[in-house]
Amino acid sequence: MNEHYKTIDSEVWNGRIDDEKDYDAFRWHQIVKPINLFETKDKCLKGFGLLGFCCDKGVQRNLGRKGTSTAPNSIRKEMVNLPCSFSQETNIYDCGNIVSKGAELEDLQEILASAVYKMLKLELFPIILGGGHEIAYGHYLGIERYLSEQKNENLGIFNLDAHFDMRPYKNGPSSGTMFAQIADRCETQSKEFNYMVAGIQQYGNTVSLFKKADKLNVKYLMARDISRDTMFSVGQDIVRFTKKQSKIYLTLCSDVISSAYAPGVSAPQPFGLHPEIILKLIKTLIQSGKVMSFDIAEVSPRFDEDNRTSKLAAIIVFAVINSVVEFGGASD
Template sequence: MMTTQQIKIYGIPMDLGQNRRGVDMGPSAIRYAGLQSRLQRLGCQVIDSGNLTVPVVEEIDKIPLANGQAHHLNVIAEVCQHIYETAAHCIEVDERAIFLGGDHSIAIGTIAAILERPQKVGIIWVDTHADFNTPQTSPTGNVHGMVVSSLMGLGPDVLHIGKHHLQTEQIVMIGIRDLDSEERVALRESGIKVQTMRDIDEHGMAAIVQDALNYLGDVDVIHVSFDMDSLDPSVAGGVGTPVPGGLSYREAHLLMEMLADDGRVQSLDVVEVNPILDEHNHTAEVAVDMIASLFGQRII
């Protein structure tokens, strides 16, 4: 269990990867929900390093784009480079880190840095969406739907951050249930290990997580990228792209508990909390619950 360890928290108030305002307030909402005190009660030494600077764009692009384009591409690339440099410093000093989004485009920077680790690295991607579009396949042009493809060296060069591309055998996706048509074809052809909601329904979360950990059996360090829209909207409704049929509260907790038991998780993204779309900060509170399970909280 990941207790009695120093954990750094970084807020990344990025909202340019999608087209609904409010997700930039996600880091503040999660902090307000008591993240630091919750982790401290688990015996963790917590250092909140504040927020990374993200440019403010007065109006998020919503106009349709010509095929092959993406909204706010260059600004997002600049922010992800800054994220990469910050996360790379965490790696140099061997810190455990939590990165609070913001939209999921922040993972272009965090995961690019994680791939620089000298150890073998694995990624567990928990999301409704595979984020495997490119500007050519995306129906929206939103970069938060292009994260994994960018990390694998597809799509615009400006989003290829860091020295190493993500390899197929380094990632497992859990909870996928909403794909665009061309994205679905590309994902099938990619060879990425994908555990959909149907797989979870048929086999149960415990078997799915164990299978993922076995698949990543030879890696030394795991990074978890957790999109709050992986949860069912009845559990966490304050997200930008809610889709019915998601993870239950207990399924998500079990996932985090089993990852904690495994002992290899070194870093975490928690993304897509949107307080504007939430009620009484409930989704941020659920996010804190999930983080606590990953860092050692147990029923007994």
């Protein structure tokens, strides 16, 4: 475990200081607390936990563009000077990084599952920074483990993505197979597979994948049907989905966003969604009060221009935290 889990270097959280006493002038680097997730003795921290998944093995297996392993610290760099626009009681902990260092993808996903489980036990709202979208399987396993100790808690998965990520995995899992793996796991455990995805591109998914989604009763919204003009009906579709779930795991693949705003991703999408629409969809989900965890995947600094995609990812995390605080979660 220790070989593949590293606490964050405190030097990462250094930035400009406008005032050392006035909280209204504070920036994130002044309040983020680095911790060793697996050594903390606290029974309850409450707040938000940031964790990096420095891995692109799933992307490589999926024949995508490698580069996502450096994303967590690149996104952190863009978070450093974000303003503390939430209440002073809000805590943000940096729980470090999971690093590949020659490990197999499946082992790293198990480590991620243990980390997510520990964060939830500490009453933290996990925010996982990818890394490839293979992050989703490990993240799900951690939530599943935690919810198995709760009563009557069914989980819905909401994915913002250009792809279903339900490809066959007979030759091993990748960043394109996670939700097929989860569906199969749900079947073996006699659980419902509650999966909704928004932003699907017809040119990015085979006919077979659409048929599989229909067979598994996956709810999906095509990117072409999501716009400012359709936000009311889209919001209604999301509300219908959230009402049927006890808890929701929210995951975002950066390739759902138009490459005009997110050029540094594994699979750029020229017809992707506008960032403002992404933020509205996220807020609609969080308003349900059921979102318990979030991750953002497929940011690839290797292909980024002026850190635009990392900056966008940081702003999305900023919006998630502020929305969760606004609707009464993850604070003392």
